[in-house]
Amino acid sequence: MSKAISLRRQGTVKSAGAPGWNPLSISRGYGGYLIGFASLFVIWHLAAVYLVGSALFPPPGQVLAKAGVLIWSGVLLEHIAVSLRRILIGFFLGSLAGIPIGLAMGSFPAVRKILEPYTEFFRFIPPVAMITVAVIWFGIGEESKIFLIIYTTIFIVILNTAAGVGAIAKNKTRAARSLGASSFQVFRYVALPATVPYILTGMRLAMANSFVTIVAAELVAANEGLGKMLWDSRLYMLVDDIFVALVSLGLLGFVIDRLFRWAIFAFAGRYSPVA
Amino acid sequence: MALVSLRNVGKTYRSLQGDDYVAVEDFNIEIEAGEFFCLLGTSGCGKTTVLNMLAGFEQPTTGRIEIDGRIIEAPGADRGVVFQGDDSLYEWLTAVENIEFGLRMRGIERKERRDRALHYLELVGLKGQENKHPSELSGGMKQRIQIARVLANEPRMLLMDEPFAALDAQTRLSMQSELLKIQASTNKSVLFITHDIDEAVTLADRIGVMRAGPASSIKGIVDVDLAQDERERTNDRFLDIYKTVYGMIREEVGIAMSRQEKAAGQGA
Numbered sequence: 001m002s003k004a005i006s007l008r009r010q011g012t013v014k015s016a017g018a019p020g021w022n023p024l025s026i027s028r029g030y031g032g033y034l035i036g037f038a039s040l041f042v043i044w045h046l047a048a049v050y051l052v053g054s055a056l057f058p059p060p061g062q063v064l065a066k067a068g069v070l071i072w073s074g075v076l077l078e079h080i081a082v083s084l085r086r087i088l089i090g091f092f093l094g095s096l097a098g099i100p101i102g103l104a105m106g107s108f109p110a111v112r113k114i115l116e117p118y119t120e121f122f123r124f125i126p127p128v129a130m131i132t133v134a135v136i137w138f139g140i141g142e143e144s145k146i147f148l149i150i151y152t153t154i155f156i157v158i159l160n161t162a163a164g165v166g167a168i169a170k171n172k173t174r175a176a177r178s179l180g181a182s183s184f185q186v187f188r189y190v191a192l193p194a195t196v197p198y199i200l201t202g203m204r205l206a207m208a209n210s211f212v213t214i215v216a217a218e219l220v221a222a223n224e225g226l227g228k229m230l231w232d233s234r235l236y237m238l239v240d241d242i243f244v245a246l247v248s249l250g251l252l253g254f255v256i257d258r259l260f261r262w263a264i265f266a267f268a269g270r271y272s273p274v275a
Numbered sequence: 276m277a278l279v280s281l282r283n284v285g286k287t288y289r290s291l292q293g294d295d296y297v298a299v300e301d302f303n304i305e306i307e308a309g310e311f312f313c314l315l316g317t318s319g320c321g322k323t324t325v326l327n328m329l330a331g332f333e334q335p336t337t338g339r340i341e342i343d344g345r346i347i348e349a350p351g352a353d354r355g356v357v358f359q360g361d362d363s364l365y366e367w368l369t370a371v372e373n374i375e376f377g378l379r380m381r382g383i384e385r386k387e388r389r390d391r392a393l394h395y396l397e398l399v400g401l402k403g404q405e406n407k408h409p410s411e412l413s414g415g416m417k418q419r420i421q422i423a424r425v426l427a428n429e430p431r432m433l434l435m436d437e438p439f440a441a442l443d444a445q446t447r448l449s450m451q452s453e454l455l456k457i458q459a460s461t462n463k464s465v466l467f468i469t470h471d472i473d474e475a476v477t478l479a480d481r482i483g484v485m486r487a488g489p490a491s492s493i494k495g496i497v498d499v500d501l502a503q504d505e506r507e508r509t510n511d512r513f514l515d516i517y518k519t520v521y522g523m524i525r526e527e528v529g530i531a532m533s534r535q536e537k538a539a540g541q542g543a
Contacts, residue, residue, distance in 0.1 A: 174356065177331075178434075
């Protein structure tokens with residue numbers, strides 16, 4: 001208790017002197033995360049053991065033990081690797097296609113008018129709904145999953161990229177023109193770097209949505225992956241396995257999002273990303 | 276021959292509703308090489324429209340705008356623009372990278388452009404700040420980067436659109452005297468837009484006072500025949516010129532207000 005107060009005091013004193021400093025020391029470093037995660041598991045344990053007390057809601061210790069078994073046998077890592085691989089390939093391809101399309105849509109009104117019907121139409125057909133046709137077209141193997149992740153990624157990246165180009169201050173391009181830049185140079189040295197924060201934000205959102213899509217797709221039609229693991233465990237009433245899969249998804253998403261944020265700040269910090 | 280001339284220039288905007296708005300009509304000025312020309316007028320009188328046309332961002336509806344006898348059709352490196360806000364700076368580049376941007380676009384070799392950029396960075400008093408990004412610099416410093424960026428490109432003339440309007444009074448005063456020094460040492464022509472009479476008399480060789488809009492034009496041109504040490508707000512000759520210009524602006528404010536009242540009366 002007294003430690004928390006002293007932390008807060010330090011925070012206010014420092015924040016008065018240094019602009020941009022976070023008011024709470026806990027918000028720096030990883031101490032805050034540890035406390036947060038620890039409390040999550042404590043509450044989970046209390047709820048499972050004292051509140052519910054049912055075999056249908058296993059406490060964290062039991063789930064952890066089961067996870068150990070599944071890791072040891074290689075099953076869990078296999079499922080994770082399959083899901084992750086599908087997400088990364090689809091995400092990479094979707095971003096690769098979405099960025100140039102978004103740049104073109106943001107830069108040229110004619111391209112925007114031609115492509116807007118596509119983006120505005122497919123935007124309202126959720127990837128989960130596309131599972132149906134994806135499976136019919138591509139079967140239950142890798143192709144259908146990768147198609148669905150591309151579908152999930154591409155529109156978010158396109159819309160964010162195009163919005164980023166549209167948000168460039170007019171004076172930035174005007175300044176470049178009157179400093180002697182050609183139209184191509186304005187695009188390459190002004191529009192492109194000014195849009196980087198928006199592109200990265202779009203990719204980060206797309207990554208989060210890819211998790212939703214992959215689980216749904218694997219629940220419906222797959223031979224392996226975390227979604228498949230969830231579905232099979234439900235069939236055989238393996239509640240512990242369900243929880244292992246759920247926790248894996250949460251941790252995986254969290255870690256990837258952190259990595260993404262870290263990469264944004266490490267490689268694109270100069271573009272003042274909004275992430 | 277004058278460096279820049281605007282002859283019978285007019286600019287009409289068409290609104291989305293299809294109504295025409297005449298911003299500038301029958302506008303005439305000439306600016307000599309090395310001259311500091313201030314365009315002064317009440318807000319909304321079309322000062323920025325004139326600057327945008329001279330910069331090549333917009334085309335005049337009527338009349339001719341020439342620099343060195345050539346008609347201006349597009350933006351060009353011979354006319355450097357300093358904007359009012361700081362949104363024209365590239366926040367992903369450092370101060371010195373912003374300053375060398377024009378040189379880089381024109382294919383000047385790395386070593387040479389860096390040397391030139393550092394020279395102008397020093398000239399505007401930012402020595403030691405070269406590796407900072409715009410977000411780490413104050414408003415005054417950012418305007419200095421804009422000025423250095425334009426100077427490094429060595430244009431024929433500077434177009435400045437109320438560059439100090441967003442700065443606090445003290446910073447504004449020091450920026451004004453720095454600009455006078457820089458202009459004296461580089462001998463660039465300047466078109467400087469302001470609505471601040473005091474600023475115009477402090478800086479200009481000549482002041483073009485604009486009429487109240489719409490369909491604005493030059494009401495009159497005032498020669499500011501002051502030596503460097505007379506450009507003081509308490510100097511008698513400074514005050515004489517100030518009063519002359521103030522009288523002209525006051526007339527225009529009166530006209531603008533009576534027009535507004537008339538328009539409000541019609542609306543009611």
